[in-house]
Amino acid sequence: MKIVLDGMGGDHAPAEIVKGAVMAAGMIKHDIYIVGKKDAIEAELQKNKFKGKNIKIVDAAEVITMDDSPVKAIRRKTESSMVVGLNMVRDGHGDIFISGGNTGALVVGSRMILGRIEGIDRPVLASIYPCLGGEPSLLVDAGASSEAKAQNLLEYGLMGSIYMEKVWGRENPRVGLVNLGVEESKGTSVTKDAYQKLKTASINFIGNVEAREVPVGACEVIVCDGFVGNVILKLTEGLAWNILKLIKNKLMRNIKTKMAALMLKSDLSSLKQDFDYEEYGGAPILGVNGPVIKIHGSSGANAVKNAIIKGIPYSEENVVEIIRQSMLDLEEIIEKDEEE
Amino acid sequence: MKIVLDGMGGDHAPAEIVKGAVMAAGMIKHDIYIVGKKDAIEAELQKNKFKGKNIKIVDAAEVITMDDSPVKAIRRKTESSMVVGLNMVRDGHGDIFISGGNTGALVVGSRMILGRIEGIDRPVLASIYPCLGGEPSLLVDAGASSEAKAQNLLEYGLMGSIYMEKVWGRENPRVGLVNLGVEESKGTSVTKDAYQKLKTASINFIGNVEAREVPVGACEVIVCDGFVGNVILKLTEGLAWNILKLIKNKLMRNIKTKMAALMLKSDLSSLKQDFDYEEYGGAPILGVNGPVIKIHGSSGANAVKNAIIKGIPYSEENVVEIIRQSMLDLEEIIEKDEEE
Numbered sequence: 001m002k003i004v005l006d007g008m009g010g011d012h013a014p015a016e017i018v019k020g021a022v023m024a025a026g027m028i029k030h031d032i033y034i035v036g037k038k039d040a041i042e043a044e045l046q047k048n049k050f051k052g053k054n055i056k057i058v059d060a061a062e063v064i065t066m067d068d069s070p071v072k073a074i075r076r077k078t079e080s081s082m083v084v085g086l087n088m089v090r091d092g093h094g095d096i097f098i099s100g101g102n103t104g105a106l107v108v109g110s111r112m113i114l115g116r117i118e119g120i121d122r123p124v125l126a127s128i129y130p131c132l133g134g135e136p137s138l139l140v141d142a143g144a145s146s147e148a149k150a151q152n153l154l155e156y157g158l159m160g161s162i163y164m165e166k167v168w169g170r171e172n173p174r175v176g177l178v179n180l181g182v183e184e185s186k187g188t189s190v191t192k193d194a195y196q197k198l199k200t201a202s203i204n205f206i207g208n209v210e211a212r213e214v215p216v217g218a219c220e221v222i223v224c225d226g227f228v229g230n231v232i233l234k235l236t237e238g239l240a241w242n243i244l245k246l247i248k249n250k251l252m253r254n255i256k257t258k259m260a261a262l263m264l265k266s267d268l269s270s271l272k273q274d275f276d277y278e279e280y281g282g283a284p285i286l287g288v289n290g291p292v293i294k295i296h297g298s299s300g301a302n303a304v305k306n307a308i309i310k311g312i313p314y315s316e317e318n319v320v321e322i323i324r325q326s327m328l329d330l331e332e333i334i335e336k337d338e339e340e
Numbered sequence: 341m342k343i344v345l346d347g348m349g350g351d352h353a354p355a356e357i358v359k360g361a362v363m364a365a366g367m368i369k370h371d372i373y374i375v376g377k378k379d380a381i382e383a384e385l386q387k388n389k390f391k392g393k394n395i396k397i398v399d400a401a402e403v404i405t406m407d408d409s410p411v412k413a414i415r416r417k418t419e420s421s422m423v424v425g426l427n428m429v430r431d432g433h434g435d436i437f438i439s440g441g442n443t444g445a446l447v448v449g450s451r452m453i454l455g456r457i458e459g460i461d462r463p464v465l466a467s468i469y470p471c472l473g474g475e476p477s478l479l480v481d482a483g484a485s486s487e488a489k490a491q492n493l494l495e496y497g498l499m500g501s502i503y504m505e506k507v508w509g510r511e512n513p514r515v516g517l518v519n520l521g522v523e524e525s526k527g528t529s530v531t532k533d534a535y536q537k538l539k540t541a542s543i544n545f546i547g548n549v550e551a552r553e554v555p556v557g558a559c560e561v562i563v564c565d566g567f568v569g570n571v572i573l574k575l576t577e578g579l580a581w582n583i584l585k586l587i588k589n590k591l592m593r594n595i596k597t598k599m600a601a602l603m604l605k606s607d608l609s610s611l612k613q614d615f616d617y618e619e620y621g622g623a624p625i626l627g628v629n630g631p632v633i634k635i636h637g638s639s640g641a642n643a644v645k646n647a648i649i650k651g652i653p654y655s656e657e658n659v660v661e662i663i664r665q666s667m668l669d670l671e672e673i674i675e676k677d678e679e680e
Contacts, residue, residue: 132582146520146528180486180570188486188567211571212578227528230520231551231571238552239579242472243611247587250607257607260600267590267597271583 001315003308004094007036008063008081009101010297017100018044020304025054032308033094035060036081060084066297070104074112082106086113089290095315096291098282098307100299106292107144107285114288117320119327122152123287124226125294126160127233128280131217138164141226142233142283148225150193153177154201158330159286159323160221161203166317167284167310176209176219178228183208190225198223201330240275244268281310286323291315341655343648344434347376348403348421349441350637357440358384360644365394372648373434375400376421400424406637410444414452422446426453429630435655436631438622438647440639446632447484447625454628457660459667462492463627464566465634466500467573468620471557478504478513481566482573482623488565490533493517494541498670499626499663500561501543506657507624507650516549516559518568523548530565538563541670584612621650626663631655 005021007014014036021032022045031054034041038059045055062080064073077083082101086109088094099106103125111123127142140156141148148156157175164173177195179187184195186208198205209218214232224232248268251261273279282295282303291314295307313319345361347354354376361372362385371394374381378399385395402420404413417423422441426449428434439446443465451463467482480496481488488496497515504513517535519527524535526548538545549558554572564572588608591601613619622635622643631654635647653659 132579133586143520178571180483180567211574214575215579216582227520228568228571231518231568232575234551235554235572235575236579239472239555239576240583242556243580243583246473246611247607250604250611256603260603263596263600264590267587271586271590 001030001095001312002033002093003030003311004033004035004058004085004088004097005304005308006081006085006097006099006101007034007041007057008060009099010295010299012298012300013100014040014044016299016301017304019048019301020299021055021308022048022050023301023305024308025050025052027305027309028054028312030054030312031056033058033088035085035088036063037061058084058088064102064105066102068102068105070102070108073102073105074109082109083113086110086292089292090114096293096311098293098295098304098311100295100297100304103143103294103297106294110285110288110290110292114290114292117287117289117324117327119331120155120159120287120323121149122155123285124152124156124159125283126156126163126286127229127283129214129222129233129236130274130280132215132274134217135220136280137214137217137220137222138168139222139224139229139232140286141224141229143226143230144285146225146227148190150190150197153190153194153223153225154197155287157198157203157205157221157223158201158326160223162322162326163284163286163314163319164220166319166322167313170220172204173220174206174218175203175221175223176206178211178214178222178224178232179208181208181210194223237275244272279306282307284314289320291320341370341435341652342373342433343370343651344373344375344398344425344428344437345644345648346421346425346437346439346441347374347381347397348400349439350635350639352638352640353440354380354384355387356639356641357644359388359641360639361395361648362388362390363641363645364648365390365392367645367649368394368652370394370652371396373398373428375425375428376403377401398424398428404442404445406442408442408445410442410448413442413445414449422449423453426450426632429632430454436633436651438633438635438644438651440635440637440644443483443634443637446634450625450628450630450632454630454632457627457629457664457667459671460495460499460627460663461489462495463625464492464496464499465623466496466503466626467569467623469554469562469573469576470614470620472555472614474557475560476620477554477557477560477562478508479562479564479569479572480626481564481569483566483570486565486567488530490530490537493530493534493563493565494537495627497538497543497545497561497563498541498666500563502662502666503624503626503654503659504560506659506662507653510560512544513560514546514558515543515561515563516546518551518554518562518564518572519548521548521550534563584608619646622647624654629660631660
């Protein structure tokens with residue numbers, strides 16, 4: 001397969017992007033196409049003393065910056081690494097696109113260039129959510145749209161379930177709807193309606209989950225609108241890092257506690273690693289006609305490498321095709337219901 | 341002043357309620373009126389060997405349970421401790437009402453019996469939010485209504501600011517709007533509109549805050565709708581307790597780490613205490629014609645005692661009257677703006 005990498009997207013591009021690609025290239029047999037300014041990428045490949053054959057450069061003269069307006073940038077910067085890369089996937093010259101660039105532009109570009117999967121009202125950004133002392137979950141929507149209709153929440157649940165099963169190997173993943181309480185009658189008119197829709201879908205819907213249960217893995221697919229998703233992701237990040245920082249400060253206070261710190265060092269860093277988004281291989285965009293992965297703008301080489309490795313099953317397991325099929329099945333069920 | 345306490349509200353009523361009242365009675369000169377089943381409360385007072393004069397019993401034959409439907413319960417159970425207690429505040433026989441009973445019923449009852457302050461569209465439940473390594477903030481709405489209009493968010497900011505200034509002694513408290521990003525243009529149509537309204541209000545509005553910054557005290561009044569507020573409170577609780585539990589488990593693994601645990605014991609329990617809602621004196625209902633405080637249903641005597649102590653300035657500092665005045669001022673400003 002052909003992995004297409006945005007060489008110019010992110011705070012540390014192209015240096016860390018190329019470095020990550022070189023790390024991944026040594027571990028896989030697939031081809032990696034880095035899209036971006038040829039000279040700059042070539043220079044980075046030389047710095048990394050890359051001697052392999054499975055990294056190729058695709059020249060792209062323009063760059064979409066973090067300040068660019070998404071729609072305008074996708075329309076006007078047709079020679080940008082992001083647009084060129086998405087075009088490659090659309091035209092069959094690439095099997096997945098990975099970018100650390102402007103999130104809004106990547107979501108909009110995926111929708112405009114690859115197109116929505118038939119039956120999907122709204123493509124969405126999903127994020128791996130680290131669970132305490134267990135396997136991570138998937139949170140959908142991670143912030144692509146601040147509001148959602150019940151139909152969107154249903155789509156998030158369906159697509160998230162397929163992704164977790166195919167890419168993370170979860171059998172019959174538990175799908176939960178974030179809500180004020182576990183009772184069916186709780187929440188807004190949108191969550192109540194979404195509950196009914198999710199209940200009848202052919203997924204393992206476990207009902208409403210309270211935010212308290214989210215960090216301990218109450219469900220493997222966490223469904224919510226983008227506003228709530230953003231709050232969950234950022235609050236988790238802020239709280240986890242700051243609690244660990246506070247403990248570290250307390251540990252550094254005197255000789256006695258410093259000794260204790262030494263004994264706990266590896267435990268605390270493994271806990272810290274649980275909350276390290278670099279480990280999880282980025283956030284998939286779900287609902288468009290081709291696999292796309294967003295990595296954090298501040299991604300280092302390690303995050304790039306993980307995204308490439310984790311991207312392989314997203315393409316090879318035909319996630320996009322399975323989502324398309326499940327939407328057709330859903331339509332059939334709805335039509336049947338209406339006929340009856 | 342006369343403090344009115346719901347003797348029958350909460351999982352451990354009346355035993356823990358009476359015990360908390362006895363603890364508080366020894367510390368203050370004010371009168372505490374415990375409303376509820378006379379015999380049961382008298383028995384508890386005897387168990388606690390109460391010899392003072394500042395606890396009085398007000399008999400009330402009925403109890404509103406956690407399963408009661410709020411509106412129905414308030415309308416029909418007119419002899420319940422909650423309705424009798426709220427009536428006392430309305431009629432001037434009490435200066436504040438404190439209850440650990442059915443939250444929905446208490447919010448609805450406050451609105452129906454005490455009435456909304458003129459100009460307030462929607463009374464709200466506010467909750468003290470513990471900040472890491474610093475002073476706590478106030479979160480409004482803590483879950484009274486799952487949706488909010490821009491006008492409601494403005495009211496939350498105004499009332500929260502007054503409460504933090506008068507009851508917690510904060511000078512010119514920083515008010516922040518929970519949003520997807522700090523830019524003025526971020527968020528939903530509601531948050532964008534609320535931003536403009538809050539900006540022109542005579543409070544110290546610092547703009548949008550991201551959820552990441554909430555646990556470190558980015559603002560002293562955290563404004564959001566009840567759905568987001570519920571997510572913030574419950575996620576914080578779930579995450580903080582589970583991180584501490586995980587660390588504790590790691591510490592208990594072997595002799596070496598157990599020694600470290602011993603050295604850190606007081607530090608970890610002070611951290612745990614930061615997240616203990618019992619310490620903060622309950623959640624005020626803001627926007628009704630009288631001070632009302634909700635304490636957690638599982639509250640023990642200590643929480644009851646803290647709510648009584650913390651309730652004193654809510655009444656004595658005339659918070660309700662100041663909110664009323666600020667709504668009148670706001671109306672004048674709006675009228676002036678419209679004339680111009």
